[in-house]
Amino acid sequence: MELGKSAVRLTVVSNRARPGQDAPFATYELDRAYDEMFQSDGGPRPHAKDLYDTLCTLPIAELERRQQTCEQSFLHQGITFTVYGHEEATEKIIPTDLLPRIVPGAEWDRLERGLKQRIVALNHFLKDVYNDGKILNDGIVPRDLVFGSKHYLRQMRGVAVPLDAYVNVCGTDIIRREDGSFVVLEDNLRVPSGVSYMLANREVAKRAFGDLYRAYGVRPIEHYGQELLATLKALAAGFRDEPRICLLTPGIFNSAYYEHAFLARQMGVELVEGRDLLVHDNVVYMRTTAGVKRVDVIYRRIDDDFIDPLAFRHDSALGVPGLMNAYRAGNVVIANALGTGVADDKAVYSYVPAIIRYYLSEEPLLDVVETYRCREPQQLSHTLENLDKFVVKAVGESGGYGMLVGPHASLAEREAFRAKLKSDPDNYIAQPTIQLSTAPCFVHGGVEARHVDLRPYILHATDTRLVPGALTRVALKRGSLVVNSSQGGGSKDTWVLPT
Amino acid sequence: MFYSIRHVTRYRYDAPVRECVMQLYMQPKSEGGQRLQSFQVTTQPRATLQAYTDHFGNAVYHFDVPGVHQDLQTEAEAAVEVQAQPAPPEWVDASAWQALGAGEIRAEHFDMLHPHGLTLPTAALDAFLNERGLLKGEDPMSTLRRLNRGIFEAFAYAQDETEVDSPIDVALKKRKGVCQDFSHIMIVAARGWGIPTRYVSGYLYTKRDAGDRSAADATHAWVEALLPGAGWVGFDPTNNVLAGERHIRVAIGRDYNDVPPARGVFKGPANSELAVAVTVAPAQAPRRRDDFLRVVRPMVQRADRPAPATADAQQQQQQ
Numbered sequence: 001m002e003l004g005k006s007a008v009r010l011t012v013v014s015n016r017a018r019p020g021q022d023a024p025f026a027t028y029e030l031d032r033a034y035d036e037m038f039q040s041d042g043g044p045r046p047h048a049k050d051l052y053d054t055l056c057t058l059p060i061a062e063l064e065r066r067q068q069t070c071e072q073s074f075l076h077q078g079i080t081f082t083v084y085g086h087e088e089a090t091e092k093i094i095p096t097d098l099l100p101r102i103v104p105g106a107e108w109d110r111l112e113r114g115l116k117q118r119i120v121a122l123n124h125f126l127k128d129v130y131n132d133g134k135i136l137n138d139g140i141v142p143r144d145l146v147f148g149s150k151h152y153l154r155q156m157r158g159v160a161v162p163l164d165a166y167v168n169v170c171g172t173d174i175i176r177r178e179d180g181s182f183v184v185l186e187d188n189l190r191v192p193s194g195v196s197y198m199l200a201n202r203e204v205a206k207r208a209f210g211d212l213y214r215a216y217g218v219r220p221i222e223h224y225g226q227e228l229l230a231t232l233k234a235l236a237a238g239f240r241d242e243p244r245i246c247l248l249t250p251g252i253f254n255s256a257y258y259e260h261a262f263l264a265r266q267m268g269v270e271l272v273e274g275r276d277l278l279v280h281d282n283v284v285y286m287r288t289t290a291g292v293k294r295v296d297v298i299y300r301r302i303d304d305d306f307i308d309p310l311a312f313r314h315d316s317a318l319g320v321p322g323l324m325n326a327y328r329a330g331n332v333v334i335a336n337a338l339g340t341g342v343a344d345d346k347a348v349y350s351y352v353p354a355i356i357r358y359y360l361s362e363e364p365l366l367d368v369v370e371t372y373r374c375r376e377p378q379q380l381s382h383t384l385e386n387l388d389k390f391v392v393k394a395v396g397e398s399g400g401y402g403m404l405v406g407p408h409a410s411l412a413e414r415e416a417f418r419a420k421l422k423s424d425p426d427n428y429i430a431q432p433t434i435q436l437s438t439a440p441c442f443v444h445g446g447v448e449a450r451h452v453d454l455r456p457y458i459l460h461a462t463d464t465r466l467v468p469g470a471l472t473r474v475a476l477k478r479g480s481l482v483v484n485s486s487q488g489g490g491s492k493d494t495w496v497l498p499t
Numbered sequence: 500m501f502y503s504i505r506h507v508t509r510y511r512y513d514a515p516v517r518e519c520v521m522q523l524y525m526q527p528k529s530e531g532g533q534r535l536q537s538f539q540v541t542t543q544p545r546a547t548l549q550a551y552t553d554h555f556g557n558a559v560y561h562f563d564v565p566g567v568h569q570d571l572q573t574e575a576e577a578a579v580e581v582q583a584q585p586a587p588p589e590w591v592d593a594s595a596w597q598a599l600g601a602g603e604i605r606a607e608h609f610d611m612l613h614p615h616g617l618t619l620p621t622a623a624l625d626a627f628l629n630e631r632g633l634l635k636g637e638d639p640m641s642t643l644r645r646l647n648r649g650i651f652e653a654f655a656y657a658q659d660e661t662e663v664d665s666p667i668d669v670a671l672k673k674r675k676g677v678c679q680d681f682s683h684i685m686i687v688a689a690r691g692w693g694i695p696t697r698y699v700s701g702y703l704y705t706k707r708d709a710g711d712r713s714a715a716d717a718t719h720a721w722v723e724a725l726l727p728g729a730g731w732v733g734f735d736p737t738n739n740v741l742a743g744e745r746h747i748r749v750a751i752g753r754d755y756n757d758v759p760p761a762r763g764v765f766k767g768p769a770n771s772e773l774a775v776a777v778t779v780a781p782a783q784a785p786r787r788r789d790d791f792l793r794v795v796r797p798m799v800q801r802a803d804r805p806a807p808a809t810a811d812a813q814q815q816q817q818q
Contacts (some may be wrong), residue, residue, distance in 0.1 A: 147610065
């Protein structure tokens with residue numbers, strides 16, 4: 001792969017969309033990235049043809065009207081997120097794009113099998129590293145990597161987790177390479193967010209392109225809330241028939257508070273903050289106007305560090321003192337389990353294919369991106385030599401924080417990063433810059449290509465399931481490869497077709 | 500030696516508080532030359548005690564007081580026997596340095612080899628070690644003996660100069676501190692040389708005539724280092740001795756924060772005052788059970804019932 005080179009500014013126009021003369025696509029540029037709508041010869045892919053035809057027949061003014069309706073709907077529902085690290089108050093409407101991204105059913109089915117395999121293996125891995133450590137003893141994954149991870153929680157050693165299901169909700173970031181194959185970019189195994197945007201995008205897309213939606217027979221995703229509820233209930237099946245479930249949020253200042261409230265409403269469970277819960281004699285209770293009620297399952301959207309000030313960060317006021325004691329005693333289920341972050345560490349990521357082979361004796365169905373671990377001296381020097389071509393990421397971070405996109409960085413930025421890398425190499429990995437696929441987006445009064453990724457949500461308890469859909473994240477800046485909403489990305493609906 | 504230990508902790512608040520959750524690392528271990536004969540904790544207000552074994556093998560007790568209170572007291576009482584162990588060697592073979600580098604040791608004792616929390620290496624520590632000539636020597640045992648003495652000689656024992664969880668630089672700068680500081684400093688230095696070293700929380704039966712500096716009415720802390728050929732050896736840099744019959748081990752961890760004797764969280768806008776009292780007193784050996792029990796009805800064969808003959812019958816009796 002000559003991915004290193006490919007990331008330079010994508011101004012080389014190899015082709016125009018064939019019917020470029022058609023109004024909305026007049027400025028649509030194809031480059032070496034895989035395009036979700038057009039083949040490399042410029043013709044629309046068969047599954048995208050109906051959408052293409054529809055867009056060609058609609059006046060721009062009509063598209064603009066529909067885009068505005070979408071945005072208004074988001075505004076009225078208060079679908080917001082928070083960007084950290086900016087000066088002014090930072091609650092923003094997440095930008096939504098009008099045009100659905102279409103995934104053929106057969107492609108989705110392959111992807112789904114790969115994702116299920118991956119999450120099952122990662123759950124085996126988590127059980128192992130918190131109990132026998134076989135994979136460490138066998139030298140498949142270096143012990144230093146696991147025990148040295150800031151997300152490895154020693155307090156979880158030997159703690160029994162219901163159904164051995166550590167990761168119950170997983171959001172995996174998938175991208176498409178130039179050849180169109182899907183590849184995993186990262187797993188989000190702690191408190192993945194964004195599923196409410198997936199559902200909200202569906203609502204507005206259905207309104208904007210209702211006829212097309214019905215004609216395509218798009219697979220439904222609206223039952224996600226019920227699937228999540230069933231997953232949480234299954235985790236308590238061992239000890240409660242009608243478990244009391246609540247969703248634990250850090251509160252209204254959290255970037256995903258909208259989503260927490262939304263999901264609690266969808267499932268019909270209580271939305272609580274740490275101060276609404278208390279632990280007495282190893283049992284968790286929720287304060288209600290009718291007195292305290294026992295809580296059996298907590299779908300928590302608080303990070304490990306903050307969930308119990310007695311066990312973890314003592315300065316945290318967000319959590320529930322004693323919660324870890326109740327959890328250890330088996331009196332409450334916490335989903336996701338604590339300590340799952342050790343498996344989505346970006347350095348562990350490069351071992352996931354080996355992890356799949358080790359526990360399942362199967363070949364991985366989904367590829368991962370070639371990854372250089374800077375903890376290994378040779379790979380570090382290779383990275384330092386190729387800083388202008390690589391993406392370098394801090395292993396324990398997420399959301400696009402603490403990363404360098406070599407080809408897009410200035411010389412000064414690269415040199416500053418070089419120093420950081422040298423002083424703490426264990427903390428970084430490097431990957432060649434991957435050309436994310438492009439999809440048509442409605443911007444500047446026309447349709448232009450923007451880079452996208454794909455985040456499906458996988459649920460895991462007694463079995464593993466996905467709703468057939470995903471959040472497609474969009475890098476709204478032309479040529480940008482960073483899709484994180486925290487870095488100014490947007491999103492759009494994802495239509496999975498019957499076949 | 501037999502000891503009876505009493506450890507009282509009292510929290511007072513200047514306003515009513517509620518929902519206090521506490522955890523205690525106070526139960527002496529029963530391993531090696533140490534045997535725990537009895538242990539009990541009482542609390543005021545009364546609470547239900549729960550216990551578990553943490554990932555280092557320490558016993559942890561915890562409880563909560565949901566209601567409003569302004570005063571919280573715990574009292575732990577333990578009876579412990581400590582048997583003298585063979586004295587560790589003056590030195591071990593120089594090959595021990597190499598043995599410490601073995602993959603199995605580095606893997607098994609990962610946590611006790613890596614900097615963590617209060618045991619982070621600092622420039623001030625390097626400067627101190629250089630200035631005092633406390634450098635990696637010919638073998639790890641004599642190196643640590645020198646370090647143990649070196650810390651004892653360089654630092655004054657002084658309470659109220661540092662906090663229990665101060666970074667080592669506070670003590671290094673003042674050249675004053677207490678057992679936690681000296682232990683953390685020794686841990687960082689020893690780990691820096693590749694020796695697995697752990698923090699030990701416990702009690703000391705103090706003897707002024709033995710040159711002890713430790714306060715008599717407090718908990719104690721020292722370190723244990725893994726030395727090939729000698730096993731885990733306890734070093735007490737506060738008192739310039741090796742841990743022996745007078746050291747009563749309660750918990751091991753990477754640093755103080757892994758095993759504080761008492762830690763709690765409460766709700767309410769109040770300031771808190773903490774008072775602690777510890778006594779470690781030599782005790783009479785508890786009477787062996789066989790000496791204590793007195794047979795009141797000797798065994799007699801009853802004529803009307805045959806003696807149990809089969810294994811089945813015996814088993815049934817036991818049920």
